Amino acid sequence: MSVQFIEQNGQRQYAILPMAEYEALLDKVEMLEDIKAYDEAMRRDEEMIPAEVVYRLLNENKTKVWREYRGLTQSELAECCGLAQATIAQIEGGKRTGSIDVLKKIAAALTLDLDDLV
Structure with missing residues (x-):
C-alpha cells in the first residue's frame, strides 16, 4: 500500500492513498458490515428468506x-x-x-x- 502522510506539529494528521486503494478499502469495509449484519441476524435466529x-x-x-x-x-x-x-x-x-x-x-x-x- 502506497500511503503518503501529512504531519502537523510532528504528528501524522492525514493519510493520502491512491484512489484504487481507497476504493478497495471501502469494499472491504462494506463486506465487513455485511458479515456483521449476517452474524447479528444469525445470533437473533432470524429466518433467512431467499x-x-x-x-x-x-x-x-x-x-x-x-x-x-x-x-x-x-x-x-x-x-x-x-x-x-x-x-x-x-x-x-x-x-x-x-x-x-x-x-x-x-x-x-x-x-x-x-x-x-x-
Whole structure:
C-alpha cells in the first residue's frame, strides 16, 4: 500500500492513498458490515428468506407468496385458519382484502407477523 502522510506539529494528521486503494478499502469495509449484519441476524435466529421470495413479495400478493414458500395449498392454509378455501383464493386474487381477524389467522398459520402480510 502506497500511503503518503501529512504531519502537523510532528504528528501524522492525514493519510493520502491512491484512489484504487481507497476504493478497495471501502469494499472491504462494506463486506465487513455485511458479515456483521449476517452474524447479528444469525445470533437473533432470524429466518433467512431467499432473494426470489423477497422479489415476489414486492410484486405479488403476499399471502400467496408466503403460502407457496411455506409449501401449503390454498386448501391446507384455509384448514389451518378455519376458513373456506374460496376465502384464501379471493384474498390471493385481490377480490377481498380480508379483515384483521382473518389476516391474523393467516399470519399465525404461516408463522408470520401480521405486518408481513399487509
